[in-house]
Amino acid sequence: MTLAPNRIEDQARTSELDALAVNTLRFLAADGVQAANSGHPGLPLGAAGIGWTLWSRHLRHDPTNPQWPDRDRFVLSAGHGSMLLYALLHVFGYDMPVSELRRFRQLGSRTPGHPEYGHTPGVETTTGPLGQGLANAVGLALAERMLAARCNTDEHTVVDHRVWVLAGDGCLMEGISHEAASLAGRLGLGKLAVIFDDNDITIDGPAQRSCADDVEARFAAYGWHVLRVEDGNDVPALDRAFARARDNEDRPTFIRVTTTIGYGAPGVEGTPKAHGSPLGPETLAAMRARLDWPDAQFHVPTSVTATASATAAQGGAARAVWEGMHADWAAANPGLAQHFPLDGVPAPTNPALLAELATATPGSKMATRKASGAALTALAEAYPALIGGSADLAASTNTAIPGGDVAPGDYAGRTVHFGIREHAMAAVMNGIALHGGLRPFGSTFLVFADYLRPALRLSALMRLPVIYVFTHDSVHVGEDGPTHQPIEQLESLRLIPGLTVLRPADAAETALAWELASTTLDGPTALVLSRQDLPVLGADGLDDVRAHGARIVRVAPAPADVVLAASGSEVALALQAADLLAGHEVNATVASVMCRERFEAAARAGSSGWPDVPVVWIEAGVPVGWRAIAGPRDAVVGIDRFGESGPGPQVAEHLGLSATAVADAALRTLGRPAGVPPDVNG
Incomplete structure (x- = not known):
């Protein structure tokens, strides 16, 4: 569905205030890149209208409490456009003073070259590797639906928010976006909206040189609701599209927005030169003259500040109402509140349930993948927030747990069928962990860790408590041959900073491995397990392994x-x-x-x-x-x-x-x- 632009001149397409606000974001971004003499001005200049319209009219957020659990999430999947996000955070009153904009890309600043989770207030996930943010957003939206199914009652709705994504050509070209979008469509994640900044430019030139996909048909085929806005400067048309996305509850929404990279910069706009280099003093001065902007750097008109502050105040009021409801809900449902802490990472209440497996009879034999399945089943009883699945290998990796499947319109189950999508599986798990309230695990064969490594690396970079279960861990896979026999994968996992790699020798150590994984909340854990039976060695010395x-x-x-x-x-x-x-x-x-x-x-x-x-x-x-x-x-x-x-x-x-x-x-x-x-x- 195409939402036609208003047929009037650029600056008149929006109200005077909207035009002023959009240009404020443009110049904050351009000034930041110029101050650093490094960065990517093209996306912020072209997509500023998208950012302002979304944040001022549709995104439910409270700058005074960026971690409010029921806030909407905004994910800048095209993370190279980070100065647009930092400009939005500054204008809307987050802890992002102009001094930090001036220190863009400098060591120790809150404005790194690409957004970093846990480093900058208001940044929901670390993005930069293209497509990862979009897939994280699928996880965020899935977590929202799963927690809503678990936590909301007839009297209290404590989980009800949306996830918004700004993605570019590169995000959609990367294979992970295909995997994640297909999964989101299959699961009917109606609280998810992806806004495609369609500027038709890549570093090497027009995007059409390498990719001529019909992206609207592609997302429609995935089961998405598809909209189109012809002009990224047309705030009313953007407003209508975002409103339609909010009204849609049965499937995710894809909004294609035509923009001009480097908009407003003479001689640069619409060209690859706008992507990844500062505009330079002369071009920036010409842009100021063209858009009638003051010479002062990092200028924010008071009317823009006032409007953004009023929007932020509305978010604060919504948050205060939610906090009262949440308190009532927690008092009425103490079990739910304990098991599903919406503002943090849940921990198991009794991992000692694994003790029986840890003391299995020495001398018997059991594959550690089988022991893992027994440990996981035992742990799941004491850990309602533990959810997960496999890349179509649950029977082989022994990762099916009681509680039913997650399915379109039915999100109360505990097993997610990620499909043969290892890369998206890992990135979606990252999104679930980022959301809070649930603890994700996912599984595949060790040799296929290569398929998901970029997302696993981000698990470690963000210190997310994701659990990876890798089975079929050696040449003992045998007849499947060298394509399925991991040789270098185990060592390559150990090279990732912050990833805990556990390769147990028997059933007792496997039980301990699950105990350690479930109680490790400051980073990801990889369990590396055998297909073949191994002798059970007993529980002696397990405290030494802990130590x-x-x-x-x-x-x-x-x-x-x-x-x-x-x-x-x-x-x-x-x-x-x-x-x-x-x-x-x-x-x-x-x-x-x-x-x-x-x-x-x-x-x-x-x-x-x-x-x-x-x-x-x-x-x-x-x-x-x-x-x-x-x-x-x-x-x-x-x-x-x-x-x-x-x-x-x-x-x-x-x-x-x-x-x-x-x-x-x-x-x-x-x-x-x-x-x-x-x-x-x-």
């Missing part, structure tokens, strides 16, 4: 000659190697390193508690990380190549992962000749 990431699972029968240290499934391999070494009168202590990062920190502090003997480090993946911590007497057994297709044990032995190979490596560290007879377990 420093590792435990001794077998003490040498006499003073140790060597330590065999491994993670995950290779702990069982180390135990087999220790048996072989015993036949050569070599005493081996065996250790499980579930969290290498935590172990390294403890070792640096001198509290690992291991004997001072050579160590053989063992893991079914690239050995580079273990080599980095290995001492001069140590050895590392790993895999430096891609795998093969065949039964898992045969593939592992073929690639050098056998008890014999580990025992030989141990003998070499002791200066003794290798040549342990082949072990029957291969």
Whole structure:
């Protein structure tokens, strides 16, 4: 549906005040970029009309309380246009003084080059990698619907808000936008609206050079309500479109708005030059003359301030009404208020329910993915806010939990069917975590962590308590072959700052891994789990894992000659190697390193508690990380190549992962000749 522009001149298309406000945003952005001599003025100049219309008429927000739980969310998915967001925050009275606009892109300022969650009041998510913000917004909108289904009662409506997104050509070209938009349409997320800043310009030139999609048909095919505004300077037409989006409740809304990048800047507007470079003093002076703007930098007319303040006051009044309702709701529904804290991250009330699994009978066997499923089911009973799903792999990753499915129009379930959309799954989980009130987890095979890595990186950057469940963690996947056998993925996860990586060796450690993941609220956690059965080692030493990431699972029968240290499934391999070494009168202590990062920190502090003997480090993946911590007497057994297709044990032995190979490596560290007879377990 196209909303036709008013057929009059640009400056007369809006009221005088609207025109003044739109130009205020333009010049605040242009002045900020010029002061930094760095940045992206093009989007703010072209989309200022969108920003003003939305924030002054439709966005429900309170600058005095940016974290008000029932506020509308605004996501600038095209994060390079950050100066538009900072200008809006300044004009509408957030804690964004003009001094911070003057420090755009400077070290330590509240105005970084791209918006950063937790750094700038009023910024809902970290954006910049294109398409991530749009997918985060799907998560925000999904969380709103799921919490509304859980928390709203006949007497109290405590969850009822919208999510607005400003996206550009780049966001829509990125594949994650296709994944996320498809999911949002399928789930009928009617509180979500995406505004497409259609300026037809990319860095390399006209967008049509590389992308000629019919975006309206595309979003309509996804099940979205589609609108069009022909002129991004036409405030009344924008107002009507946003009102229609607000009136729509049964499906998300996509609004295509035609804009001119770098609007108002002579010689620059409508060209790629407007995208990512300061306008320069001469062009900026010519723009001031063209739009009849004062020479003073960062000028905000008093009439604009007054109008924005009045809008903000309306948001404050709405927030005060909500707070009274929320207090009444919490008093009437203490259980809901405890389990779903709308203003924060929920924590489990009794993770000790995992204790039964942690004390599973030693000597039995269980795949850690299966143990994870049991732990997750037990944890879900004590953690109503825990929700999640998989990338179409729930039966394989053991991540189905009781409580039903989330479906269009029915958001009370606990299992989200993300579909074969790993990248969107991770970004949507980020949005759910950003919203507050729910705790998300998602799962796929470890090798497909590569498909979602950009969103996982942002989980860590924003310190979001997202739980990632990665199964099928080694070449023991076997017959599926090298495409499905992770080699470098585990080490690559450990490289991400702030991500807790846990690779348990048995059912007991898996239970502990879920306990640690569920109580880690200041960043994401990755659980890395086996497909194949592993011996249950028991609960002894789990407190050591809590303390420093590792435990001794077998003490040498006499003073140790060597330590065999491994993670995950290779702990069982180390135990087999220790048996072989015993036949050569070599005493081996065996250790499980579930969290290498935590172990390294403890070792640096001198509290690992291991004997001072050579160590053989063992893991079914690239050995580079273990080599980095290995001492001069140590050895590392790993895999430096891609795998093969065949039964898992045969593939592992073929690639050098056998008890014999580990025992030989141990003998070499002791200066003794290798040549342990082949072990029957291969």
